Amino acid sequence: MTSPLSVLEKTFGYDSFRGQQDEIIDHLVGGGDALVLMPTGAGKSLCYQIPALVRSGVGVVISPLIALMQDQVDALEAVGVRAAFLNSTQSQAERARVEQAVVAGELDLLYLAPERLSVASTAALLDRAPLALFAIDEAHCVAQWGHDFRPDYLSLSMLHERWPDVPRIALTATATRATHAEITQRLRLDGARHFVSSFDRPDIQYRIVPKTQPMTQLLELLRTEHPGDAGIVYCLSRASVERTAAELRSHGIPALAYHAGLPAEERVASQARFLREDGIVMVATIAFGMGIDKPDVRFVAHLDLPKSVEGYYQETGRAGRDGLPATAWLAYGLQDVVQQRQLIDRSEGDAAFKRRASAHLDAMLALCETIECRRVQLLGYFGQESTACGNCDTCLTPPESWDGTVAAQKLLSTVVRLWRERHQRFGAGHVIDILLGKRTPRVEQHGHDALTTFGIGADLSDQQWRAVVRQLLAQGLLAVASDGYGTLVLTDASAEVLSGSRTVRLRRDPERTATRRQRRGAASGGDLPVGAQALFEQLRAWRAGAAKERGVPAYVVFPDATLRELATRRPASLQDLSTVGGVGEKKLEAFGEALLDVLRAHVDA
Structure with missing residues (x-):
């Protein structure tokens, strides 16, 4: 039997394993089952590719990424591995050739989508083939409360039932303790050995900035830190994806749009350009990205707030897979909080779904509003203790916290008076106008310049008041009504603030500086001599x-x-x-x- 280290050296061109790779590989080569939690870019693929080459038979890889299977196979063939895939994009003749190679033992690795595995003819094919192992990639897709749930993954417990002697390895880069437990239970990996690596990605610099003029802010990031670099920009809606991509192109940046509403051939062509050409910026919804194996993505930018920390970690993890410096940048503002709360309220899910979605959002807001190290907060969410990294925005430019109790009382009092005295409800912009003493047509029309709170908030700017509202929403001391208008309403906890029995600590956003940050990209060699x-x-x-x-x-x-x-x-x-x-x-x-x-x-x- 060829040794794993020999395969690593001769086939992949590396002289040593990283982290737990060698331990995982040895366990799988020996016939053991494994569940692997390892961050993107840490070399998960080698953990099943090398055992498939060392063991006799074909390694079957279950992957949800039909659109990327050709690239995955191309990458393996480039290093001399006999690889193929079976999916719905192939002709009958192409599938027949692959099936013949499987039965003849002429393949090292075979990629299948989970829905293909549920086809009776595919299972019958594998019954006739020598099998080295099963690898379940993107295993978090089995978690029903996760951010990338795929129903077809629920049937994968059949692997152990039908082929009990074939070792299995399930891998993911994104799993909380609850998701970890769900993967274990649904894939029947209770008896497997669990390998949990650090979730830390020290090559990524995490930065979350107050959203003021998002397009201007994004252009500044790309021009000053990442000119010529490949990157991904995530937006919440299809319309904002197309608008952002067009705006970037108008400023000379090669940007493509990607979302589920585009024709399939356009999505495939855009993905191919992104993967094959240097310096392309992909503007996309979360429909794009899972399994993208492009190692030189130098930045991931979010123009809208992700729905969960898992989603944020998964998306930002697509940057810097080669281990070189990369940036995870998020512009975050009051409207993001309002919009996400409304999306949850309007969703068709039941009460349990809405509670879980709210918990995911609360964790994401806590990450945005922390005055501590972003990395410590992020890793803590996945159950990992760490120390301040010195390389995120809160470490490099520590924000201050301040006693915002009085400010919170002023704002909550205004909301109370609008309802109790006038039986009226308004959104954040109007409430802030009242606090600032602005005699806008709307304020005067409703007589709100007569409220006792009119003008009592002139000590803060409009932007500072927006930060107050944002953080009160994040802390559950204020809420958005489910009326579709962004109306501010009190919560049960608001009374504690108004009575003075609860102190409110708020984050003061650092002042923007005119200094240019050091380029983090590698398009021109980065920090090479x-x-x-x-x-x-x-x-x-x-x-x-x-x-x-x-x-x-x-x-x-x-x-x-x-x-x-x-x-x-x-x-x-x-x-x-x-x-x-x-x-x-x-x-x-x-x-x-x-x-x-x-x-x-x-x-x-």
Whole structure:
């Protein structure tokens, strides 16, 4: 039997395992079941790919990502692994060829969607094949209260029932303790060995900024920190996706739109461009992203508040899979809180669903409003203790907290008076106008300049009052009525604030500074030595041509991390090349001489 380390070196071009990889692989090679919780970019795929190559038979990978199976297979074939997929995009003749290869034992890995596995003919095919293992990727999809629930995953317990002697490995990058327990129960992995790695992604800098002019703020981020970098911008609605993508294009940024309402062929084409070309910005709803294996995504930006911490972690985790510095940036404001509360109230779910959705939102709001380290808060949500990271916005520019009890009483009193004295209810903007003493036509029309609270809030600005409202909503001291108008109403806890029996601590948003942040992107070599940056660019240009010639994404040829090592070390022979991370035997054979030509030409220039 070939050793896992030998496969790692010869096939994938790396000389050592990371974290728990070797332990997981040895356990699976030995026939044991495993449940693996490991962050994106930590090398989950190798945990089942290498055992599938070491054990006899074909490794069957259950994945919900039909649109990405071709790229996954291309990446494996590029390193010499015999891989294929079966899904609804194939012709009958193509499926027949794959099925023949499965039965003949000519494949190392076979990718299937969960719904394909439920087809009787597919199960019968696997009955006739030598099976090395089952890998259930994106295993959090089995959790009904999770952020990416897929009903077809519920049937995967049949793997153990029908093929009890074939080892199983379930993997996910996103699981709270409750989700972990649900995966265990639904996939019947009680007897499996559980491997839980740290959820920390130290390469990602988490930043959450007050939303003022979101498009202007986004453009500043892209121009000053990530010019030319690949990235993802998430928006809540389809309309905002298309509007944002058009706006970015009007400013010279190559941006594509992606959402479920677009024609399938347009989505496929946009995804292919994002994966295959350098420097593309994808503007999308959460319909885009799961399983995207593009390692050089340098930023993930959110223009709207994610619905849960799990969703936020999953989405931001698509940045920096290559381990190089990346940015997770979120613009967050009062309207986000109002909008999310309304979405929950209007949903067709039952009371239990709404309670769970509200709990998810409360956790996300707590992350946004914390004055402590973002990373500590984020990891704490997944049950992991940590210390301040020194690399998030609250560590780099610590926010202040202040006693907002009086401000809260002023605002709540205004809401009370509008209802008790006038039997009227209004949204945040109007309440703030009253507090600031603004004699707007609407204020005068309703006679609200006669309220005793009119003008008592002139000590704070409009933006500061919006922060007060936002944080009172986040703390459950204020609520939004389910009338569709964003009307502010009191909660049971409001009375404690009004009576003075409860102190309210609020976060003071740091003042914006005019200083330019250091570029975090790697499009021009990032922090490479000056002499290596030009060579890095030449290697990227060569890689783009090689990828286009083969019809595969650039990272399938080599990831940025490999190009950076090449630009820094400048190997002069095939033997030297073979010691560079990511250069296995197959790639050395396919690209070795061409790489040496690029390196020699740079030396001669």
